[in-house]
Amino acid sequence: MRALHRAAQLLGVASVSGEGGMETERCGCFFTLATMGRRKWETMENIAVLGAGSWGTALALVLADNGHRVRLWSHRAEQVREINERRTNEKYLPAARLPESVVGYDDLCAALDGLSIAVLAVPTKAIRTVLNQARPCLTAPITVVAVSKGIEPGTHKRVSEMVMEELGEWLEDVVVLSGPSHAEEVVLRHPTTVAVSSPDMEAARRIQDLFMNHHYFRVYTNPDLIGVEVGGALKNIIALAAGISDGLGYGDNAKAALITRGLAEIARLGCALGANPLTFAGLTGVGDLIVTCTSVHSRNWRAGHMLGQGKKLDEVLESMGMVVEGVRTTKAAYELAKELGVKMPITEALYDVLFAGQDPKEAVDSLMARGKKEEMDDLNTIFAAQES
Ligand SMILES: NC(=O)C1=CN([C@@H]2O[C@H](COP(=O)(O)OP(=O)(O)OC[C@H]3O[C@@H](n4cnc5c(N)ncnc54)[C@H](OP(=O)(O)O)[C@@H]3O)[C@@H](O)[C@H]2O)C=CC1
Numbered sequence: 502m503r504a505l506h507r508a509a510q511l512l513g514v515a516s517v518s519g520e521g522g523m524e525t526e527r528c529g530c531f532f533t534l535a536t537m538g539r540r541k542w543e544t545m546e547n548i549a550v551l552g553a554g555s556w557g558t559a560l561a562l563v564l565a566d567n568g569h570r571v572r573l574w575s576h577r578a579e580q581v582r583e584i585n586e587r588r589t590n591e592k593y594l595p596a597a598r599l600p601e602s603v604v605g606y607d608d609l610c611a612a613l614d615g616l617s618i619a620v621l622a623v624p625t626k627a628i629r630t631v632l633n634q635a636r637p638c639l640t641a642p643i644t645v646v647a648v649s650k651g652i653e654p655g656t657h658k659r660v661s662e663m664v665m666e667e668l669g670e671w672l673e674d675v676v677v678l679s680g681p682s683h684a685e686e687v688v689l690r691h692p693t694t695v696a697v698s699s700p701d702m703e704a705a706r707r708i709q710d711l712f713m714n715h716h717y718f719r720v721y722t723n724p725d726l727i728g729v730e731v732g733g734a735l736k737n738i739i740a741l742a743a744g745i746s747d748g749l750g751y752g753d754n755a756k757a758a759l760i761t762r763g764l765a766e767i768a769r770l771g772c773a774l775g776a777n778p779l780t781f782a783g784l785t786g787v788g789d790l791i792v793t794c795t796s797v798h799s800r801n802w803r804a805g806h807m808l809g810q811g812k813k814l815d816e817v818l819e820s821m822g823m824v825v826e827g828v829r830t831t832k833a834a835y836e837l838a839k840e841l842g843v844k845m846p847i848t849e850a851l852y853d854v855l856f857a858g859q860d861p862k863e864a865v866d867s868l869m870a871r872g873k874k875e876e877m878d879d880l881n882t883i884f885a886a887q888e889s
C-alpha cells in the first residue's frame with residue numbers, strides 16, 4: 502500500500518483509495534511533473550503548517566501570499582474556529598488577517614491527508630509529541646520544514662535530528678528554515694531574510710522556491726546544517742542574557758559585549774559540533790543574534806528583561822503565554838559545553854541564574870571579574886582546528 506501511495510505521489514495524485522483505485526483529486530491547480538525518482542512540486546501546493554502560534558501563522562501567510570493553499574493545524578478547536586470564522590489569530594498574532602486559502606484544522610490526520618510537505622512550527626519541547634501523533638496519519642513519506650529553534654536537553658539533539666528520529670522511514674526530507682525573522686514583522690510584510698539548509702540541498706532549494714517572496718521574504722540556502730541549527734538555537738540564550746542586562750539598567754556597551762562575546766561562544770560550541778565557522782557570520786548566526794537581542798518582539802529578550810528587573814523564572818514564564826526557547830536551550834548548551842570541554846561563560850552564568858538561583862547582578866559581576874584573555878584566541882583556535 503505504501504508503494505502505491507508513493508507511486509501516486511510521484512504521479513501527482515493526492516491520495517489513493519484503500520481498494521487500489523485512485524482518487525482523481527489533485528493537490529493543486531497545476532499537475533505535478535513526475536521526475537526520475539524525485540517529485541517536482543506544483544506551482545500551487547497544499548501544505549500543512551503544524552502549530553498555529555506566532556511563527557506557524559506568519560509562515561502560513563507567506564505561503565498563502567505565494568499562491569499556496571495552507572492547512573493550519575492547532576490542537577485547540579476554539580482557535581481553529583477563530584481562524585476559519587473570523588480569519589484571525591488574536592492571541593498569537595493580532596495583526597494577522599488570514600486569507601481563505603489558509604484553512605484551520607484541529608484534526609491532525611485530516612490536516613496531513615494526501616500532503617507531501619509539512620511545516621513543523623511547534624516549540625522544540627512539543628516536537629516529539631506532535632510527530633508521534635502525526636506518524637500514524639501518514640500514508641507516504643513527507644518532507645518536513647523544521648522552523649523551531651532549540652536543542653533538546655538530555656539528548657542534545659538538534660531539531661532536524663529529532664525529526665529524523667521520530668519519522669524514520671516516513672521522512673522524505675528534512676529542511677531547516679532559520680534566520681532573523683520576528684513573526685510580528687513578517688505579518689506586516691516587512692523585508693525579512695532567512696536561510697534554509699538540509700542534508701539534501703536539492704530539497705533545501707525546493708523549499709527555498711516555496712517560501713521565496715520577492716516583495717518581502719528572501720530565502721538563502723546554506724549547506725551547513727549544523728551551523729544553521731546551532732546558531733538559531735543558541736542565540737536565544739544570549740537574547741535572555743541581553744534582556745537581563747537591559748532589565749538591570751545596563752546600556753548599549755553591555756549589550757554589544759554580550760552579542761559579540763555571545764557569538765564567540767556560540768561559534769566555539771558550533772565548531773566543536775562540526776559547523777562551518779563562517780555560518781556564524783551569516784543570517785542564522787550574527788543576524789539572528791542581533792534581531793533577538795535588540796527587538797522588543799523577542800520573547801527571550803522580554804523574559805530576560807523581567808528576570809533582570811527581579812522577577813522569578815516561574816512567574817516570568819507564566820506571564821509570557823508563549824514559548825521562551827532559550828530556557829531549555831541554556832540547559833542543553835550548558836550540558837553539551839561541559840561534555841565537549843568548550844568554554845561558554847555567558848551560558849554558564851545564565852544557567853546559574855535560571856537554574857541555581859544566582860542573582861543576575863552577581864552573575865554579571867562574576868563574568869566581569871574573570872581573568873585576562875586575548876580576544877581572538879577563540880577564532881584562532883577554531884581556524885587552527887579547521888586547518889589540521
Ligand atoms: N515567533 C517567531 O517570530 C519565531 C519563532 N520561531 C520558532 O518557532 C517555534 C514556535 O514558536 P512560536 O510560534 O513563536 O511559538 P508560540 O508560543 O507563539 O506558539 C506555539 C504554538 O505551538 C502550540 N503547541 C505547544 N505545545 C503543543 C503540543 N504539545 N501540541 C500541539 N501544539 C502545541 C501552542 O499551542 P497552545 O496555545 O496550546 O500553547 C501554540 O499554538 C519556536 O521554536 C520558535 O523559536 C522561529 C522564528 C521566528
Ligand SMILES: O=C(CO)COP(=O)(O)O
Binds near residue numbers: 650681798800801825
Ligand atoms: O527567532 C526569533 C526571531 O528570529 C524569535 O525570537 P523569540 O523566540 O525570542 O521571540
